[in-house]
Amino acid sequence: MSNSEIELNSLNEVIKAIEKLPPKERFRLLKNFIRGFEKWSQLNEDCRLHVVQFLDYKSMCKLEICSKQDQGTVKDAHVNIYQMTICDERKIIEGIETEEFDNVAINFQFDSYMTRNYNLVFSAEGDGSKMQWLKFNPRKRGMDIHTLLIDSPNYHQKAIEFAENMIKKGKYELPQLMVDMKDYPMETSKMKPLPRCKTIRICGDDKEQLRWWFEWLPEKNLDIRMFSRFENTENQLVLSSEELNWPRIQQAQKFKLRGRADFTDEQFLNLEIRMAGFVSVSVSDDVINRFLKNWINGTGYQFHQVLLGSTKNRDVEKILRGIELREWDEDFREEAGFFCSEFHRFCGRGQLYQISNRIQPYESLTLQITDFEEAQLNIYHTGKRQTARNGEYYTEYYVPSYF
Incomplete structure (x- = not known):
């Protein structure tokens, strides 16, 4: 039966x-x-x-x-919430975005397999506030807006209360969270630890707020993206070497910073983050050379990709000094044509080299000095050893995943 x-x-x-x-x-x-x-x-x-x-x-x-x-x-009952976004939205006057915020948008999704998101906007309305549910109407090819008036002038606080209540409804088992708020009300927040939240996106330049959010997250294997609010690099967030030693950064699986990172030479050489991307303040060309040689000699860590910007132009000769490499010439493009075309499609062009591992010669890195920014250096682990049916080894090239 x-x-x-x-x-x-x-x-x-x-x-x-x-x-x-x-x-x-x-x-x-x-x-x-x-x-x-x-x-x-x-x-x-x-x-x-x-x-x-x-x-x-x-x-x-x-x-x-x-x-x-x-x-x-x-x-x-437990409500499964897969992801949530809490975001300040700037006031727009005559089509121009201003520095003033005039509403808070809450976006959430119940399951990873659902494409439908729920979009709520909290804003001021007279002496009180209002919550608007923006629902896409396929017949009108536009949005239906359902409005609920709230008897409170503090729309900002009401938005946070709603978001945190939804997270509580999910028993704090939220896997993904994005926060883009200038002043999150930390003192009145009812947030609790988020034991399953492995993916976090934080936009802001307040380091106290960044540290506060990190306290609610698991200590290891996080996917962290941090974004400065400023486009101008002079005003962007800079994480000091002490802040980069925060355990949740050091033990992350992925770490990407749209800002600047002041890694010391020792910190950079001892990185264990599988996928990292940041603009370096102080990592020199000589240290990058040592980083590559460590990997070549089997003493470096097994990363997937390191996207390394800089506040100054790179000296390619210093970076490649003493390293055996294979330029992406016609022979290589003929040998790995599909890989090369897909790499260009997803990662762009520039000066490209393949660097083999001495301990595992079928393993190799792709080193890219991009053609759109001389200070941008990308290192990808693309060549990986495979075993043929007859037992012989060969190299198969993999296009890097989007990061």
Whole structure:
């Protein structure tokens, strides 16, 4: 007898059977047992909670208004929230963006496989505030706007309360978070640790706020993107060597900074971040040369890509001094034509070299000095050893993933 044919005669049998099945099959069995919610009132609270967590948010809202008991069940149920964005939006006058902020936008998505996002905008309205739900209407090819008035003049605080309540509704198990706010209300925040949040995007130049957000995140294997609000490099965020020693940066899987990073020589040579991108204040051409030689000799770490900008132009001769390399000439392009064309499509052009590992000769790096900015140096681990059916080794080239 298959699992789908199990006779479910009691709640205990239901729970025991479904625990061994994948989520979709679990919900199907539960639905069969309660016969389209005919037996809903007979279920105990634990079973009701288990059923409700499989409903989408719209269905939860409908169930919530059925009875006081249903309202309590939905209130206690776990809502899966995949990602959330909390963002200040600047005031626009005659099509020109100003430095003044006049609303807060909240964007969230319930599941990773759902393409639909929910967009809410909080702003001032007379003596109070309003929340607008922007919903795309495919028939009109435009947005339907649903407005709710709020009896509070502080739209900024109400937006934060809503966002944090949604995160709380998800039991603080949010995997992805983006925050773009000049003044996040840290003192009144009810934020708690986010144990599953591995992807964080923070836009801002307030280091105290950056540190505050890091305190809520797991210590290891994060994907961190930090963006300065300033386009002008003179005013951009600069992280000192002490700040770059923050454990969550040092132990990140990915770290990208749109700003400047003052890594010391020792910090740069001891990097363990698999994918890193930043504008360097002090990493010299000689140190980059040592970094490459460490990898060539098998003493460097196994990174995927390092995108290294600089506040001054690079000396390519110093960087390549004493390193055996293969230029991307006609022979190489003929040998790895598809890889070269795809690399150009995704990573651009410039001066390109292939550098082999002495310990693992079938492993190699691609070194790129970009043609649009002389100070930009990119290092990718593209050549990887593979084994043919006859047991012989060969190199297969991989185009770097977008970062």
